[in-house]
Amino acid sequence: MEKLPKLFCPSSVAVIGASNNFGKLGYHVMKSLVEGKYQGEIYPINPRGQEIWSIRAYASIEDVPGEVELAIVAVPAQLALRVLEECGRKSVKGVVLITAGFRELEDPGGAALQEEIREVAARWSLPIIGPNTFGFVNLPFSLNASFTSEFSLLEKGGVALVSQSGGFSHLCGFRSFDQRVGFSKIVGLGNRCNVDFPEMVDYLANDPDTQVIALYIEGMDEPRRLLEAAKRAKKPIIAYKAGRSERGDDASRFHTGSLAGNYRIYQGAFRQAGILEVSDTEELLDVAKALDNLPPLGGNRVAVLSSQAGPGMIACDAAEAQGLTLPSFTPGTQDRINELLPPLAIRTNPVDMGPAWYSPEVTVGIVAAVEQDSNVDGILFLATYASANLALMKTMRDYLKDRKSLKPRLEKPLIACFAAPPAIWWEEIWAMDKEGVVVLPTPERAARAMGALWRMRQLKLAE
Amino acid sequence: MEKLPKLFCPSSVAVIGASNNFGKLGYHVMKSLVEGKYQGEIYPINPRGQEIWSIRAYASIEDVPGEVELAIVAVPAQLALRVLEECGRKSVKGVVLITAGFRELEDPGGAALQEEIREVAARWSLPIIGPNTFGFVNLPFSLNASFTSEFSLLEKGGVALVSQSGGFSHLCGFRSFDQRVGFSKIVGLGNRCNVDFPEMVDYLANDPDTQVIALYIEGMDEPRRLLEAAKRAKKPIIAYKAGRSERGDDASRFHTGSLAGNYRIYQGAFRQAGILEVSDTEELLDVAKALDNLPPLGGNRVAVLSSQAGPGMIACDAAEAQGLTLPSFTPGTQDRINELLPPLAIRTNPVDMGPAWYSPEVTVGIVAAVEQDSNVDGILFLATYASANLALMKTMRDYLKDRKSLKPRLEKPLIACFAAPPAIWWEEIWAMDKEGVVVLPTPERAARAMGALWRMRQLKLAE
Numbered sequence: 001m002e003k004l005p006k007l008f009c010p011s012s013v014a015v016i017g018a019s020n021n022f023g024k025l026g027y028h029v030m031k032s033l034v035e036g037k038y039q040g041e042i043y044p045i046n047p048r049g050q051e052i053w054s055i056r057a058y059a060s061i062e063d064v065p066g067e068v069e070l071a072i073v074a075v076p077a078q079l080a081l082r083v084l085e086e087c088g089r090k091s092v093k094g095v096v097l098i099t100a101g102f103r104e105l106e107d108p109g110g111a112a113l114q115e116e117i118r119e120v121a122a123r124w125s126l127p128i129i130g131p132n133t134f135g136f137v138n139l140p141f142s143l144n145a146s147f148t149s150e151f152s153l154l155e156k157g158g159v160a161l162v163s164q165s166g167g168f169s170h171l172c173g174f175r176s177f178d179q180r181v182g183f184s185k186i187v188g189l190g191n192r193c194n195v196d197f198p199e200m201v202d203y204l205a206n207d208p209d210t211q212v213i214a215l216y217i218e219g220m221d222e223p224r225r226l227l228e229a230a231k232r233a234k235k236p237i238i239a240y241k242a243g244r245s246e247r248g249d250d251a252s253r254f255h256t257g258s259l260a261g262n263y264r265i266y267q268g269a270f271r272q273a274g275i276l277e278v279s280d281t282e283e284l285l286d287v288a289k290a291l292d293n294l295p296p297l298g299g300n301r302v303a304v305l306s307s308q309a310g311p312g313m314i315a316c317d318a319a320e321a322q323g324l325t326l327p328s329f330t331p332g333t334q335d336r337i338n339e340l341l342p343p344l345a346i347r348t349n350p351v352d353m354g355p356a357w358y359s360p361e362v363t364v365g366i367v368a369a370v371e372q373d374s375n376v377d378g379i380l381f382l383a384t385y386a387s388a389n390l391a392l393m394k395t396m397r398d399y400l401k402d403r404k405s406l407k408p409r410l411e412k413p414l415i416a417c418f419a420a421p422p423a424i425w426w427e428e429i430w431a432m433d434k435e436g437v438v439v440l441p442t443p444e445r446a447a448r449a450m451g452a453l454w455r456m457r458q459l460k461l462a463e
Numbered sequence: 464m465e466k467l468p469k470l471f472c473p474s475s476v477a478v479i480g481a482s483n484n485f486g487k488l489g490y491h492v493m494k495s496l497v498e499g500k501y502q503g504e505i506y507p508i509n510p511r512g513q514e515i516w517s518i519r520a521y522a523s524i525e526d527v528p529g530e531v532e533l534a535i536v537a538v539p540a541q542l543a544l545r546v547l548e549e550c551g552r553k554s555v556k557g558v559v560l561i562t563a564g565f566r567e568l569e570d571p572g573g574a575a576l577q578e579e580i581r582e583v584a585a586r587w588s589l590p591i592i593g594p595n596t597f598g599f600v601n602l603p604f605s606l607n608a609s610f611t612s613e614f615s616l617l618e619k620g621g622v623a624l625v626s627q628s629g630g631f632s633h634l635c636g637f638r639s640f641d642q643r644v645g646f647s648k649i650v651g652l653g654n655r656c657n658v659d660f661p662e663m664v665d666y667l668a669n670d671p672d673t674q675v676i677a678l679y680i681e682g683m684d685e686p687r688r689l690l691e692a693a694k695r696a697k698k699p700i701i702a703y704k705a706g707r708s709e710r711g712d713d714a715s716r717f718h719t720g721s722l723a724g725n726y727r728i729y730q731g732a733f734r735q736a737g738i739l740e741v742s743d744t745e746e747l748l749d750v751a752k753a754l755d756n757l758p759p760l761g762g763n764r765v766a767v768l769s770s771q772a773g774p775g776m777i778a779c780d781a782a783e784a785q786g787l788t789l790p791s792f793t794p795g796t797q798d799r800i801n802e803l804l805p806p807l808a809i810r811t812n813p814v815d816m817g818p819a820w821y822s823p824e825v826t827v828g829i830v831a832a833v834e835q836d837s838n839v840d841g842i843l844f845l846a847t848y849a850s851a852n853l854a855l856m857k858t859m860r861d862y863l864k865d866r867k868s869l870k871p872r873l874e875k876p877l878i879a880c881f882a883a884p885p886a887i888w889w890e891e892i893w894a895m896d897k898e899g900v901v902v903l904p905t906p907e908r909a910a911r912a913m914g915a916l917w918r919m920r921q922l923k924l925a926e
Contacts, residue, residue: 028851031850100807101807104808148851150884153885163773165773167769167774168773168774168777243780281777281906308628310626310627310628310629310681311634313628314631343569344563354630386611388611419633420637421613421616421637422640441745442634443744444745
């Protein structure tokens with residue numbers, strides 16, 4: 001597995017089964033590499049083609065004059081063994097085997113063929129992503145080794161998603177355009193011939209581009225190995241376990257050839273290994289974004305500061321449901337708030353900043369005071385922006401931008417929930433997102449993300 | 464309360480406290496009326512102004528030559544009583560009292576002033592929305608009687624939101640731009656001087672533009688009256704109860720002057736009255752959208768049809784957690800699916816249509832067969848679209864559009880979860896939304912919306 005860094009960051013890539021025909025996966029893999037602006041050498045391999053995607057093609061990988069570090073294979077299953085032998089002889093460092101038709105089939109011939117693949121790979125010490133995968137994307141390296149060119153459009157960030165389902169990878173990736181999560185890598189493990197979750201966790205634990213590891217798991221053959229890798233890793237790991245229901249479990253067996261197994265056992269194992277469980281696609285993305293962009297939550301004492309009372313109340317409900325508490329402020333902070341806010345609304349935690357609607361300085365003054373309060377571990381800040389309070393948004397934006405350069409640096413997470421109509425407002429709001437704070441669209445999601453930081457903290461304390 | 468139809472659909476509106484000064488609420492109310500293209504007469508009222516928003520102003524509402532049906536009042540609290548007397552003498556049919564500073568104050572003078580307001584209103588038989596409200600928007604009538612001009616940008620549809628919190632109304636309204644919910648009205652009740660939830664439910668039950676009534680409740684003085692109104696109404700009602708936690712409950716009392724009260728009691732009462740409870744902002748919007756656009760779910764037997772196995776498995780997990788079941792298909796349907804799909808993947812419910820990736824006709828054939836299956840009450844259809852399968856999207860769009868004109872009409876809900884990268888894809892996808900089907904962004908949210916249809920069905924059966 002020492003070849004994995006070369007597999008994910010190769011200096012040259014061959015596409016075996018490359019094609020100019022839109023109906024072939026090899027067409028889309030070429031599109032991903034070219035449109036994704038991969039900077040290394042690209043070698044299309046196709047027995048017939050002279051040029052594919054305007055790049056010189058070769059009949060076999062063994063005809064390529066230079067070295068090939070990564071081979072992406074999209075040929076029919078019956079050709080896979082021969083192609084892998086060629087890859088071995090060519091000394092490639094790793095393979096993405098997109099081809100399907102192995103262990104996921106009802107026909108036992110599929111599993112037998114996958115076993116042969118595994119043996120050839122072992123003989124040549126070839127790490128294989130797949131088979132039965134869409135591939136992977138390595139965003140900081142501008143390498144889209146998948147059949148989905150749109151993965152190159154994803155935002156770069158510190159989240160690595162490792163998934164047993166290509167469908168889930170696409171769902172998460174595409175959903176992240178709205179949720180504004182930045183990825184280092186998205187990797188589809190497919191049938192996990194010899195690169196499985198533990199190998200990926202070990203690799204990503206040492207990947208400088210990755211800050212958070214997110215796993216989508218249907219079923220595993222050797223869960224213990226994952227747990228050991230997770231304990232070794234010094235980065236936050238979150239996991240979404242599918243196949244929790246009876247029908248889902250049946251489906252999992254067909255899909256990836258593994259029994260999904262008893263969900264309770266997975267839950268216990270995740271806890272032991274310090275893996276934070278999530279149970280919803282959007283939650284996975286929100287929590288990954290929060291872990292990637294915020295400091296750890298030191299305790300469970302949260303301040304709710306809301307420009308409108310209703311959303312503040314909702315945040316309280318959701319925060320308490322997460323095991324968070326709303327402490328009283330220290331007398332100094334409370335005095336400061338009482339100076340700033342008239343007694344028109346609730347001034348204790350949760351603070352209703354409604355009366356400060358037209359006074360951006362008051363809002364920012366309260367946030368600044370509460371952030372310094374020793375009774376407070378994290379802040380939920382909620383505001384609704386429309387044409388009447390544009391000034392508040394601008395002042396808040398400036399405060400949040402300046403906040404990054406505070407000395408000493410504030411090591412408390414601030415999660416903001418902003419609601420605004422479309423058009424210019426959202427550009428202004430997104431300009432604040434991930435600048436040391438995280439923006440989420442509802443009070444409940446903001447509170448749940450804060451709750452996840454707290455659960456992660458508890459897992460780490462228990463280790 | 465027989466004046467409520469005039470209050471919500473007035474032929475003329477006076478804005479008392481209208482202003483040309485951006486810092487005043489009366490400026491923003493004028494902006495909402497003018498930019499919202501209200502078709503009736505607008506009378507700005509301001510002792511100083513000759514013209515406000517280029518419209519002739521009057522010093523008092525009593526100086527207006529014609530009739531005034533609705534008065535929107537945005538003056539300081541100490542002037543409110545005098546202004547209401549003037550409104551009474553002018554025979555207005557209803558008032559939106561935006562002014563704050565009444566029962567929501569800690570100072571008992573606030574509650575006393577509100578009681579005086581109530582007495583004046585009773586004397587003149589004046590229904591009052593507020594005080595302490597942003598107002599309301601009546602979208603099919605192009606009347607934005609609020610201080611937030613952006614409410615005019617909301618999509619028109621059958622959902623009426625009645626909210627005790629202006630912040631929540633703004634949150635929901637602005638969030639709906641993403642969630643694509645269509646509204647008939649959004650009404651901020653504020654302190655509920657004499658128009659409270661029961662009055663609104665009675666009015667909306669007879670409002671031809673409203674198909675679904677959504678309530679955001681913090682606390683009520685007379686919950687029984689709401690339950691009676693809910694039982695009378697022949698439209699689906701959903702409710703979100705805030706102030707469920709200890710801190711949230713405290714905050715509620717300050718915010719609207721009502722004790723939020725014991726959450727369990729509300730839960731039981733909702734169930735008795737056939738009101739479906741929701742517990743999350745996005746869920747409220749998803750469920751309202753589903754109820755507004757789909758036929759009732761006749762039973763709890765759901766088919767999961769997924770272009771990718773992983774999201775299908777997630778939908779199964781989420782559906783079972785909602786009390787939905789995944790039945791076997793009738794032999795006829797199963798035979799048809801076996802004809803259409805090769806044995807490469809799971810062909811029973813949940814159907815993995817992965818092998819049909821490049822064959823739009825197969826996908827559509829399966830959906831059409833399953834929709835006719837007598838074992839199936841509702842359908843969750845999941846698909847991920849990217850450049851490789853544009854054809855599938857187009858064929859599916861055509862199928863869903865044609866589906867509306869099927870004879871006999873299909874009375875089974877279909878909820879679709881589509882994931883796609885930005886740009887053109889989403890325009891194509893949204894072109895399908897609410898055309899007899901509802902599109903939601905994740906399998907979990909699709910399954911939860913289907914679960915809500917089932918809970919609503921059970922509530923109706925229990926009545």
